[in-house]
Amino acid sequence: MMTGNTEVVVVGGGYAGVMAANRLTRRDDVTVTLINARPNFVERIRLHQLVGGSDDAVVDYREVLAEGVRLVVDTVTRIDAAERCVTLAGGDTVGYDYLVYAVGSGSADPRVPGAAEFAYPIASLEEAQRLRPVLDAAPATAAVTVVGAGPTGIETAAELAEQGRTVTLVCGGVLGPYLHPRGRRSVARRLAKLGVTVLDGPDTKVTAVTRDAVRLNGGRTVPSRVIIWTAGFGVPDLAARSGLSTDALGRLLTDETLTSVDDARIVAAGDSAAPSDLPLRMSCQAAMPLGARAADTVLARIAGEQPSTLNQVFAGQCISLGRRAGIFQFAHRYDVALWFHIDGRPGARLKEFVCRGIVKHLTDEAHKPGSYSLHRVSGGAKRRQLLQAKRGETLATR
Known part of the structure; x- marks a missing residue:
């Protein structure tokens, strides 16, 4: 148990970092410093609306x-x-006495010839702001190609098509993996109604990007005035550069209390955390509970108590389809989609309710620090089963 004042530094001011920083103020003897590159909080789930x-x-x-x-x-550079x-x-x-590592995620290196040079990523505020004037300068009839059919790609394609843009969505596989x-069919119907050309299936992987076209592995070339890249996420390399253990993507490796495997004074949260090398889906739905859990771990250590372990629950995935429609895809609490969804205008209202x-x-x-409690809702036995299976594989390979 620590006595006197405890200095906690939170690196990263996104969903996880802000939740952790706020929660840490529960104790009067804890000084919390949040370090973030921007002076404002970014609602990342609205970046497609900025575009x-x-x-x-x-x-x-x-x-x-x-x-x-x-x-x-x-x-933070190191x-x-x-x-x-x-x-x-x-x-x-x-x-610091304790550090919360919540640096989040951003655009992945596309590693496709020409993509970095000619396509516009939108995973960060600055990237989305950079794209806006490009779209404004393009004629309304100009061909826009969105690469990547996860939530960001679908939302961006729908948002622009609703404005009358000519949009092609290149899935590189399945629409909305x-x-x-049933939910996928609903999304496909809405995109078709908006006039979006959806290219999906095995022949829709992008092999090259040029100034005015996207080339696919099936041999097709998609002419494009503006190319938007939403495929994949990467994480900052701060942990790796600082000599801390990471997973293959660069997320900080932790135990189930979100404590770094290298240092009990460093706790991770959000997209940049890899608890037990079984990271959760990158999303604000995971980030905020992880931020609360990370703060609780730090507070437990300050109090000389044993921190609780991760217990994450998921509700599903919420996707806007323009301003007038959306879909809430419900899921098992261990994050596998169910047959049930809410779409259309009710889906749009639900999406906006979630964002707010x-x-x-x-x-x-x-x-009211400590009022958030969703990170305590049980995610069920699935994660424990995965952990047991992983430990069994580790023992088998020794």
Whole structure:
């Protein structure tokens, strides 16, 4: 049990980082510093709306961050675990007793010839802002190609098509891989109604991108004035650069309490965490409970108590299909889609309710630290089964 004041640094001010920072203010003897590259909170789940012009996807930190949290607008370039400090791009260092690693995720390196040069990713605020004037400068009839048929790709294609844009969605495989076949058919019908050309199946993997076209492995060439890249996510390499253990993608390896396998003073949350090398689906649905769990782990250690282990539950996947329709794909609590979904206008209203609710969760935690409790809802026995199977494989290979 620690006595005196405890300094906690949270690296990253997204859904997980803000939730963790707010929750850590439960104790008066904890000083919380949030380090983030931007002065505003980004509603990442609204970036497709920024691209379409219906939202700026930004919230003032004063709305979502507890008053007791000190915000430092800078970028962490290195974590020195031995000295318990972080180095900032501006040259300063900040010491800590505990560190919450919540750097999130961004666009993955496309590794497709021409993609980095000619396609526009939209996984970050800056990327989405960069695309807006490009679309504004393109004629309304110009061909727009969206690569990637996960939620971001589907939402972006629908948003632009609803405005009258000529949109082709290149799936590189299945439309909405997470969706149940019934939900997938519903999304396909809505996209068809909006006039989106959906290219799916095994012959729709992108092999090259040029200034004015996308080439597919089936031999097809899709002429394009604007190419938007939404396929895949990557994570910052801060952990790896700092000498900490990571998974193959670069997420910080932790145990089931989200504590780094290298250092009990470092706890991870959100997209950049890989608990037991079995990371959860990258989403704000996972990030906020992980942020709360990470904070609870730190608070337990400060109190000299044993931290609780991860117990994540999922509800499904929520996708907007323009401003007038959407779909909520319900799922088993262990994150596999069910047959049941809500679509159409009710789906759009539910999606907006979820988006607003996420900000409300953060605001509520800022005003009343400890009030958030979704991370305590049981995700069932599935994760324990996966962990047992993984341990069995490890023993078998020794």
